[in-house]
Amino acid sequence: MMSWFFFSLLLGLWARDGQAGGLMPPQKVNLDADNAAQQLSVTWEGSQATSFDMEILRTELMEIVLNETVFVKLNLSTGRYQRNWTSPVPLECTSLSVKVRSRDGQDVSEWSPQQILPGKDLPYKAEAQMYPEVKVVPVGSNMTFCCIVAEGQQFGSMWYSQTRLNETMLSRRTYAATVTNQSLSKPSGTNVFCSNEKTTIKTADAGAVVFVGYPPLPSDLVCETHDLVSVSCAWTEGRKTYLYGTQRKTNYTLNGRACSIEKGPMQCGLDQWEGFWTLVAYNPLGQVRLTDAAELDHRVRPLAPVNLSPRVVQALNAIVEWRWSIEGYKTLSLICQVHLTNLWNNSTKTYTGVGLNSVVLKDLEPDEDYSARVRCGVQKNFWKWGEWSSALAFKTKMDRPDAPDVWVWMNSDDFGRVLWKPLTKRQSHGQITGYEVTLWSPEENIQQTVTLPRTTHSLPINGTDRGSTVMVTARNPAGVSRPASVVVPGQIPDEKEIPVSRVAFNGSGFSLSWAAHANASCGYVWEWYRTGCALDCSVEWTRVAPDNTSAVVQSSDFMSGVRYTLSVYACSSEAPRLLERWHGYMQELAPSMSVPGLSLDQKGSDVQLTWEQIPLEQQRGFILGYNVYLTHTSHPTLYANITDPQLTNLTVSHLSPGSYKFTVKAYTTAGEDEGVTGFISLKPYTDWLILEILVSLGVMTCLLTLISSLCYRKRKWVKKAFYPEIPEPKLPGSWGITQGTLDVKPSPHSMVHIVENPEWESSKEALVTVPEEDEDEDGDEPLALRYYNHVVGEGSTSGRHPYAFDSSASSIGSMDSGRTDVTYTGIQTSASSPVPPQPDASGPGRRVGGGGYQPQMQSALYPAVAHTGPEEAPELGSFGGYQPQCSWKPDSSDAEDGGLDCMGSPTSVTSSQFLLPEDTSSPEGKENLSSATTWFHHFLTGKT
Ligand SMILES: *[C@@H]1O[C@H](CO)[C@@H](O)[C@H](O)[C@H]1NC(C)=O
Ligand SMILES: *[C@@H]1O[C@H](CO)[C@@H](O)[C@H](O)[C@H]1NC(C)=O
Ligand SMILES: *[C@@H]1O[C@H](CO)[C@@H](O)[C@H](O)[C@H]1NC(C)=O
Ligand SMILES: *[C@@H]1O[C@H](CO)[C@@H](O)[C@H](O)[C@H]1NC(C)=O
Ligand SMILES: *[C@@H]1O[C@H](CO)[C@@H](O)[C@H](O)[C@H]1NC(C)=O
Numbered sequence: 001m002m003s004w005f006f007f008s009l010l011l012g013l014w015a016r017d018g019q020a021g022g023l024m025p026p027q028k029v030n031l032d033a034d035n036a037a038q039q040l041s042v043t044w045e046g047s048q049a050t051s052f053d054m055e056i057l058r059t060e061l062m063e064i065v066l067n068e069t070v071f072v073k074l075n076l077s078t079g080r081y082q083r084n085w086t087s088p089v090p091l092e093c094t095s096l097s098v099k100v101r102s103r104d105g106q107d108v109s110e111w112s113p114q115q116i117l118p119g120k121d122l123p124y125k126a127e128a129q130m131y132p133e134v135k136v137v138p139v140g141s142n143m144t145f146c147c148i149v150a151e152g153q154q155f156g157s158m159w160y161s162q163t164r165l166n167e168t169m170l171s172r173r174t175y176a177a178t179v180t181n182q183s184l185s186k187p188s189g190t191n192v193f194c195s196n197e198k199t200t201i202k203t204a205d206a207g208a209v210v211f212v213g214y215p216p217l218p219s220d221l222v223c224e225t226h227d228l229v230s231v232s233c234a235w236t237e238g239r240k241t242y243l244y245g246t247q248r249k250t251n252y253t254l255n256g257r258a259c260s261i262e263k264g265p266m267q268c269g270l271d272q273w274e275g276f277w278t279l280v281a282y283n284p285l286g287q288v289r290l291t292d293a294a295e296l297d298h299r300v301r302p303l304a305p306v307n308l309s310p311r312v313v314q315a316l317n318a319i320v321e322w323r324w325s326i327e328g329y330k331t332l333s334l335i336c337q338v339h340l341t342n343l344w345n346n347s348t349k350t351y352t353g354v355g356l357n358s359v360v361l362k363d364l365e366p367d368e369d370y371s372a373r374v375r376c377g378v379q380k381n382f383w384k385w386g387e388w389s390s391a392l393a394f395k396t397k398m399d400r401p402d403a404p405d406v407w408v409w410m411n412s413d414d415f416g417r418v419l420w421k422p423l424t425k426r427q428s429h430g431q432i433t434g435y436e437v438t439l440w441s442p443e444e445n446i447q448q449t450v451t452l453p454r455t456t457h458s459l460p461i462n463g464t465d466r467g468s469t470v471m472v473t474a475r476n477p478a479g480v481s482r483p484a485s486v487v488v489p490g491q492i493p494d495e496k497e498i499p500v501s502r503v504a505f506n507g508s509g510f511s512l513s514w515a516a517h518a519n520a521s522c523g524y525v526w527e528w529y530r531t532g533c534a535l536d537c538s539v540e541w542t543r544v545a546p547d548n549t550s551a552v553v554q555s556s557d558f559m560s561g562v563r564y565t566l567s568v569y570a571c572s573s574e575a576p577r578l579l580e581r582w583h584g585y586m587q588e589l590a591p592s593m594s595v596p597g598l599s600l601d602q603k604g605s606d607v608q609l610t611w612e613q614i615p616l617e618q619q620r621g622f623i624l625g626y627n628v629y630l631t632h633t634s635h636p637t638l639y640a641n642i643t644d645p646q647l648t649n650l651t652v653s654h655l656s657p658g659s660y661k662f663t664v665k666a667y668t669t670a671g672e673d674e675g676v677t678g679f680i681s682l683k684p685y686t687d688w689l690i691l692e693i694l695v696s697l698g699v700m701t702c703l704l705t706l707i708s709s710l711c712y713r714k715r716k717w718v719k720k721a722f723y724p725e726i727p728e729p730k731l732p733g734s735w736g737i738t739q740g741t742l743d744v745k746p747s748p749h750s751m752v753h754i755v756e757n758p759e760w761e762s763s764k765e766a767l768v769t770v771p772e773e774d775e776d777e778d779g780d781e782p783l784a785l786r787y788y789n790h791v792v793g794e795g796s797t798s799g800r801h802p803y804a805f806d807s808s809a810s811s812i813g814s815m816d817s818g819r820t821d822v823t824y825t826g827i828q829t830s831a832s833s834p835v836p837p838q839p840d841a842s843g844p845g846r847r848v849g850g851g852g853y854q855p856q857m858q859s860a861l862y863p864a865v866a867h868t869g870p871e872e873a874p875e876l877g878s879f880g881g882y883q884p885q886c887s888w889k890p891d892s893s894d895a896e897d898g899g900l901d902c903m904g905s906p907t908s909v910t911s912s913q914f915l916l917p918e919d920t921s922s923p924e925g926k927e928n929l930s931s932a933t934t935w936f937h938h939f940l941t942g943k944t
Contacts, residue, residue, distance in 0.1 A: 022104075022107060023049060023102045023103075023104055023107050023108065023109035024046060024048070024049075024102060024109055025100075025101055025102060025109040025110040025111065025112050026044035026045070026046060026052065026081070026100045026101065026102060026109075026112045027044060027045050027046030027112070028044060028045050028046065028080075029042065029043070029044040029098065029099075029100055029112045029113070029115045030042070030043045030044065030080075030115070031098055031115050031117045033091045033117055034091075035090065035091050035092060035132075036132075037086070038086055038087045038088075038089070038090055038091055038132075039084055039085070039086050039087070040056075040084070040085045040086075040087060040091060040096070040098075040117065041082060041083075041084050041085075042054065042082070042083045042084075042085065042098055042100065042115075043078070043080045043081060043082045043083075044080060044081050044100055044112065045079060045080045045081065048102075049102035049103060049104050049109070050071055050072070050073070050104075051069055051070065051071045051072075051102075051103045051104070052069070052070055052072060052081070052083070052100050052101065052102055052103060053067075053068070053069050053100070053101050053103055053108065054066060054067075054068055054069075054070060054083060054085075054098070054099075054100050055067050055098070055099050055100075055111075056085065056096055056097070056098050057096070057097045058094050058095070058096060058097075058170060058171065059094070059095035059096060059097045059116055059119075060094060060095065060121075060170075060171040060172060061169075061170070061171060063170075065087070065089075065096070066085060069103060070083055083100075088144050088178075089144050089146055089170065089176055090131035090132045090144070090145075090146055091117065091119075092119055092120040092129070092131045092132075092146075093119055093120070093121070093131055093146035093148070093170055093171075093174050093176060094119040094121050094146075094170045094171040094174045095116055095117060095118045095119040095121070095122070095171075096116070096117045096119070097114045097115070097116050097117075098114065098115045098116075098117065099111045099112050099113070099114045099115070100112045119171070119174070120148055121148045121171050121172070121173040121174045123151060125148075126150060126151035126152075127150050127151075128147070128148060128149055128150040128153070128194065128196065128205040128206040129147075129148040129206055130145065130146070130147050130148070130192065130193075130194050130206040130207055130208045131145065131146050131148075131208065132145070132208060132210075133208050133209075134189075134208065134209055134210075134211075135208075135210050135211070136210075136211045136212075136213065136243065136248055136284040136285060137182060137210060137211070137212055137285075138212070138213070138214060138215065138285050139182065139183060139184055139212055139213065139214060140181050140182065141181075141182055141212075142178060142179065142180045142181065142182075143178065143179050143182060143210065144176050144177065144178045144179075145158065145160075145165070145176065145177055145178075145179070145192050145194075145208060146170060146174050146175065146176040146177075147167070147174070147175050147176075147177075147194030147206060148173050148174050148206070149173050149174075149175070149194070149196050150196065150205060151173070153196040153197070153198070153205075154196055154197040155167070155169075155175050155194075155196060155197070156194075156195035156196045156197045156198070157194075157195055158175065158177045158192070158193065158194050158195075159192065159193040159194075159195075160177075160179050160190065160192050161190050161191060161192075165177035165178075165179065175194075179192075182210070182212045183212065184212055184213065184242050185210065185211050185212040185213070185242070187242075187244040187245075188209075189209040189210060189211045190209065190210050190211075190212065191207055191208075191209055192207060192208045192209070192210060193206070193207045194206045194207065211243055211248055212242075213241045213242035213243035213248070213283075213285060214239055214240070214241045214242060214243075214285065215241065215283060215285040215286030215287070215288070216238070216241055216250040216281040216282065216283050216286065216287065216288050217238040217239040217288060218235050218236060218237055218238045218252075218266065218279070218281045218288055218290060219235065219236050219238050219290065220234075220235050220236045220290075221233060221234075221235040221277065221279050221290040221291065221292045222234055222235070222292060223277050223292050223294065223299065224294075224299040224300070224301045224383065224384070225273060225296055225299055225300055225301070226300075226301055226302065226303050226326070226386075227303070227326050227328070228296070228300065228326065228328040229271075229272070229273065230269060230270065230271050230272065230273070231269060231270045231272070231273050231274065231277070232267060232268075232269045233254055233267065233268050233269070233270075233277055233279065233292065234265060234266060234267045234268075235266045235279060235290060236266060237266050241283055241285070243283055243284070243285070247284070248283060248284055249283065250281050250282065250283045251281070251282055251283070252266075252268060252279060252280065252281050253279070253280045254268040254270060254277060254278070254279050255270065255274060255276075255277055255278055256278075257270070273296045275293060275294065275295070275296075276291070276292075276293045277291065277292045277293070278290070278291050279291070279292075297378075297380075297381055298381045298383060299383050300332070300378045300381075300383055301377070301383055301384045301385075301386055302324075302326070302329055302332075302334065302376045302377065302378065302386035303324075303325055303326060303386055303387065304374075304375065304386055304387040304388060304389045304390075305322035305323065305324060305336075305357070305374045305375075305376065305389045306322060306323050306324075306325055306389065307322055307323045308320060308321070308322045308372065308373075308374060308389055308390070308391075308392035309321055309322070309392065310392065310394040311358065313394050313395070313396060313397065314364075314396065314397055315364070315366035315367070315396050315397040315398065315399040315429070315478070316362070316363065316364050316365075316366065316396070316399070317360060317361055317362045317363070317364055318360075318361045318364060318370075318394060318396065319358060319359070319360050319361070320338070320358065320359055320361060320372050320374070320392060320394075321357055321358035321359075322357055322358070322374060322389065323357065324355070324357060329355060329376075330354075330355035331354065331355060332354065332355065332378055332379075333352070333353075333354050333378070333379040333380055334352065334353060334354070334355065334356045334376045334377070334378065334379060335350065335351075335352045335356075335376060335377050335378070335379045335382070336350070336351050336352070336353075336356050336359070336374055336375065336376040336377075337349070337350050337351075337374065337375050337376070337385070338350075338351065338359055338361065338372055338373070338374050339372065339373045339374075339375075339388070340361060340370055340371070340372050341370070341371045342365065342368050342369060342370050342371070343368075343369070343425075344426075349361075352379055356376065359374075364396045365396060365426060365429075366396050366397060366398055366399030366429040366430065366478070367395070367396060367397070367398040367399065367425075367428075367429050367430040367478075368395065368396045369393065369394075369395050370393070370394055370395070370396065371391045371392065371393050372391065372392045372394070373388045373389055373390070373391050373392070374388070374389045375387060375388045375389065397478075398429055398430030398476060398477055398478040399429040399430065399478050399479075400429060400476070400478050400479035400480060400481055401423055401427060401428045401429050401430070401432060401474040401475070401476050401478075401479075401480075401481040402423060402427040402428075402429070402474075402481055402482075403472075403473070403474070403481045403482040403483065403484040404420040404421060404422075404423055404427075404435070404472050404473075404474050404481065404484050405420060405421040405484065405541075405543070406418065406419070406420045406470065406472045406484040406485065406486045407419045407420070407486060407525065407527070407539070407541045407576075408461070408470060408486045408487075408488050408489070408575075408576065409527070409529075409537070409539045410488075410489060411534070411535075411537065414462055414463040415460070415461075415462060415463075415535075416460070416461050416462075416465075416488065417458045417459065417460050417461065417537075417539075418437060418458060418459045418461055418470045418472070418486065418488075419457065419458045419539055419541075420435070420457055420458070420472050420484065421457070422457050423474055428474065428476060429476060429478065430476035430477055430478050431454075431476055431477065432454040432474050432475065432476050433454055433475050433476055433477065434451055434452060434453050434454050434474075434475050435451070435452045435453075435454065435456065435457075435472055435473065435474055435475070436449055436450070436451050436452070436472070436473045436475065436480070437449070437450045437452060437459050437470060437471070437472050438450075438470070438471040438472075438473075438483070439461070439465060439468050439469075439470055440468060440469045440470075440471065441465070441467070441468045442467070442468075442469065443467065461488060465488050466488050466489070466490050466491065467487070467488060467490050467575070468487070468488050469485050469486070469487050469488075470485060470486050470487075470488060471483040471484065471485040472484050472485075486575075486576070487573075487574055487575040487576075488575060489575040489576060489577075489578075490575060498578050498579075498580065498581050499581075500565075500581045500582065500583055501580075501581075501582050501583075502582060502583055502584060502622065503566060503582035503583070503584040504584065505558075505584060505585065505586045505587065506552075508552060508554055509552040509553050509554035509555070509558075510528075510552070510553040510564075510566055510582070510584050511550070511551075511552050511553075512526060512550060512551050512552075512553060512566060512568060512580075512582065513549055513550035513551075514549055514550070514568045514579050514580045515549065515579070515580075516549050517570040517577070517579055519570050519572045519574075519577065520546050520570040520571055520572060521546065521571070521572045521573065522543075522546070522571040522572060522573075523543055523544050523545045523546045523548070523571050524543070524544050524546070524548065524549075524551075524568055524569065524570060524571060524579070525541050525542070525543050525544070525568070525569045525571050525576060526541065526542055526544065526551050526553060526566060526567065526568045526569075527539060527540065527541040527542075527566070527567045527568075527569065528540050528541075528553055528555075528564050528565065528566040528567070529564065529565055530562055530563070530564060530565075531563040531564060531565045531583060531616065532563070532616045532617065538557075540555065540557075543571065551568075553566055558586040559586065560585075560586055560587035560588075560589055560620075561585065561587065561588070561589035561592070561620035561621065562585065562586070562620075563583055563584070563585055563616065563619070564583070564584055564585070564586075565581065565582070565583055566581070566582045566583075566584060567579075567580070567581045567582075568580050568581075583622075585620075585621055585622070587670075588620065588621030588622065588668045588669045588670045589620040589621055589668070589670045590620065590621070590667070590668060590670045590671040590672055590673055591614050591618055591619050591620055591621065591623065591666050591667075591668060591672075591673035592618045592620050592673070593614060593615075593618040593673065593674075594614075594664070594665070594666070594673050594674050594675055594676035595611040595612060595613070595614055595626065595648070595664050595665075595666055595673075595676055596611065596612045596614070596615075596676075597610075597611055597612040598610070598611040598662075598664055598676045598677075598678050599611070599678070600662060600678040600679075600680045602680060602682060603651075605653070605654055605655055605656075605682070606651055606652060606653045606654070606655070607651070607652045607655060607660065607662070607680055607682070608649065608650075608651045608652075609628065609649060609650045609651075609652065609662055609664065609678070610648060610649040611626075611648050611649070611664055611676070612648060613645075613648060614666055614673075619666075619668070620668065620670075621668025621669060621670050622645075622668055622669070623645040623666050623667070623668060624643065624645060624667055624668060624669065625641060625642045625643040625644060625645055625647075625666075625667060626641075626642040626645075626647075626648075626650075626664055626665065626666050626667070627640070627641050627642075627664070627665045627667060627672060628640040628641075628642065628650055628652075628662060628663070628664050628665075629662070629663040629664075629665070629675070630652070630660060630661070630662055630663075631660070631661035631662075631663070632658060632659075632660055632661075633658075636661070636663060639652065639662075640652075645666075655682055656682070657682045657683060658681070658682055659679065659680070659681040659682070660679070660680050660681075660682065661677055661678070661679050662677065662678050662679075662680070663675045663676065663677045663678075664676055664678075
């Protein structure tokens with residue numbers, strides 16, 4: 001055991017001696033720093049070992065940044081060992097200490113003396129710094145920045161553009177931060193800042209910039225010749241590098257010669273054809289090589305032809321020539337393309353030839369603007385088309401126009417028009433100057449020609465032209481067209497012969513189809529126009545081939561709510577023959593007007609409605625029928641739906657009396673029109689009512705007659721019964737009173753005496769009254785009676801109207817008869833009231849009331865004049881000396897008149913008559929009434 005211990009000890013000692021003595025430490029260790037590459041190159045010499053331990057520390061903080069064992073071979077040319085180390089941190093950031101020792105298995109030498117690479121954080125460099133200062137790196141790379149704060153300052157923060165970085169301390173003044181996976185920078189680069197505790201990002205005291213981009217990546221290098229001598233190579237740039245500026249942009253060399261490419265296509269030229277080309281593209285991040293190789297005659301791309309010019313230009317063809325700028329092309333077999341465009345067409349034609357420099361262009365349109373361009377290639381070993389030449393514009397010459405499309409349209413048997421379509425620019429071959437229309441009648445063999453201006457495209461024809469052939473030619477400066485002819489039909493087929501059917505509009509147009517016709521040698525013509533249009537009808541027609549028996553009639557001119565007539569004709573050498581005819585609407589609308597002329601007639605308990613058809617223009621759709629609505633008591637109800645549009649009357653039966661409202665609305669598939677309404681008030685009992693009135697009147701008359709005659713026969717008895725003789729009072733003594741003044745017979749009953757304006761008795765004047773208002777026919781009683789009632793009622797209930805009813809006057813008035821008369825003062829018209837001139841009334845008689853009482857009855861249309869009753873006039877004189885105050889002295893010689901006029905005083909004059917309004921509308925009735933009452937009065941008093 002003991003011996004084992006010593007053996008080991010001895011072995012250890014031996015080994016230690018061997019280490020100390022056997023291996024030489026590296027000599028002359030030298031440091032070389034490549035700051036841009038952050039590479040530290042360590043070289044040494046003087047050792048036979050092949051492996052070395054190397055240790056690199058940050059000098060200040062003694063942090064190991066590298067501890068490795070490396071195998072390095074002796075560089076025989078320099079006689080030194082070399083180890084390159086790339087630092088993740090820029091070498092300027094802080095000082096590094098490097099030491100190396102030799103190793104042979106477990107044997108190691110002494111460490112070499114420490115070599116120090118001084119950093120920029122040494123006190124002699126006191127200002128703030130940041131490293132690396134400028135760097136170009138590829139996208140996605142990681143980078144460590146370090147910030148050396150100024151001497152005496154404290155570290156603040158580090159920013160990568162707008163991002164704050166996490167720093168680590170490397171030395172007293174140095175802080176480092178790493179940015180991973182960098183993305184593309186702006187063209188001006190990404191800024192990295194460092195600030196101390198006093199500054200901010202805006203006032204950072206140190207900064208660096210980093211450009212992040214890509215290495216170049218061009219492709220497709222192709223070289224060719226234009227002039228058969230030099231070479232021109234082109235390539236595509238490929239992915240952008242995002243690196244700009246002289247120091248960072250991509251540089252190119254072609255076969256070692258620098259290419260100057262500012263902007264534009266990636267092209268580089270060489271003076272001579274070398275047959276083999278290498279393109280090198282490089283920037284700070286890397287380089288790419290592209291190669292190409294070819295024979296010259298396989299890579300000829302001719303330049304564009306120059307000086308194109310039209311040598312000869314005709315109506316239908318032209319010769320275009322050009323020049324070549326390269327002499328060598330004249331011996332080359334060339335292939336050329338001519339691109340020709342005009343307003344509505346373009347075409348490309350190919351021509352070949354040795355040194356080709358002119359082509360003949362055929363099939364051109366007359367009077368047409370053309371534009372031509374030419375490009376060429378080499379026919380043998382064709383490589384690519386050359387560039388297009390600049391365009392050559394030329395215009396072809398004019399030519400005779402095409403024949404116009406002629407049609408004949410007959411509106412009626414006697415009127416029609418020959419129509420032709422205006423020639424399009426393509427058909428006219430030059431400005432049309434006019435048309436010539438020739439009518440040729442084969443029977444009479446008369447030919448007449450009309451020349452028309454170019455704006456005219458129709459010619460009226462009449463019945464005498466039937467069967468004639470119409471020929472139309474168009475003229476332009478180059479000549480006259482072929483004639484187009486049409487035969488005027490002999491007679492228009494009857495509507496019954498060719499029934500008109502309806503055609504629907506199916507979204508794009510009217511779909512017509514017709515049976516094939518044997519005579520349609522030149523096909524069919526369909527034609528359409530607005531139904532019902534007159535002279536200025538715009539007729540459209542289109543020809544279709546004989547094997548077509550259907551067509552879709554389309555037009556942007558179709559309008560909603562307008563009826564069109566569409567017809568198909570068979571075309572032959574004879575007159576066009578109408579095959580079928582349709583009516584159609586593009587879109588039906590409700591009628592724009594209601595049925596005109598609605599009238600309602602009562603026939604007993606029936607009502608007959610009649611109306612007229614809506615004019616075609618306003619129908620705006622096929623009238624399907626009429627809806628008749630009836631409104632009686634409640635809201636309108638559909639009474640009848642007439643589905644026959646021709647039916648324009650309706651009888652509504654068995655209506656009970658009352659008022660009715662009928663509304664008639666025509667309707668199309670689009671709906672009803674606004675409707676027209678008629679009112680009728682049913683009086684089914686009118687006849688009966690009249691009959692009833694007549695019968696009752698008759699019965700009344702009979703009854704009255706009977707009673708009257710009875711009374712007359714028994715008048716003695718009546719008088720006895722109602723007017724018994726009152727014996728004269730037996731007075732003891734003579735009172736000296738005459739009998740006449742003591743007529744105090746009590747009247748058995750009051751009686752109304754109605755006196756009318758006595759126009760029937762023109763010799764006597766009467767009191768004038770003015771109706772307060774127009775006669776109201778609705779009243780139950782005649783106006784006279786109402787007025788009477790009014791007067792009596794007022795007078796009897798109060799004394800407010802002393803002039804209206806005076807009982808004392810009554811007693812005076814009743815003195816000469818056994819009746820009790822209602823008397824009142826006369827009411828006169830005001831002077832201002834217009835008095836209609838009356839032929840039978842003398843002037844003074846009418847000018848009453850100038851100073852008299854003025855009633856409030858002035859609103860009457862015809863102020864009537866009420867006169868005192870004819871009977872009472874003579875009584876005036878017997879008033880026993882009482883003189884009415886009269887403010888107006890009559891200048892008339894008629895004393896009676898003057899006396900009567902003075903009765904206008906409200907206080908002094910009594911009247912025994914009622915004031916009756918003068919009814920000018922029925923004076924006769926009043927007269928009758930008046931005379932009837934007089935008669936009754938006389939009848940009862942026995943004066944008859
Ligand atoms: C260097 O590395 C070796 C082996 O990897 C290790 O034995 C040695 O202790 C390290 N040196 C330091 C100073 O850490
Ligand atoms: C080390 O870098 C230098 C340039 O600094 C270069 O010449 C040398 O070949 C490199 N040596 C090794 C072993 O990479
Ligand atoms: C950058 O660092 C990340 C880890 O931080 C690593 O995964 C990545 O590979 C690094 N990129 C490069 C190009 O070294
Ligand atoms: C800085 O460190 C914090 C915490 O360790 C981390 O959340 C953050 O993402 C880091 N920032 C950067 C820019 O690395
Ligand atoms: C490209 O060429 C310019 C000179 O024309 C030179 O200054 C620049 O450094 C070149 N770029 C690179 C990446 O070599």
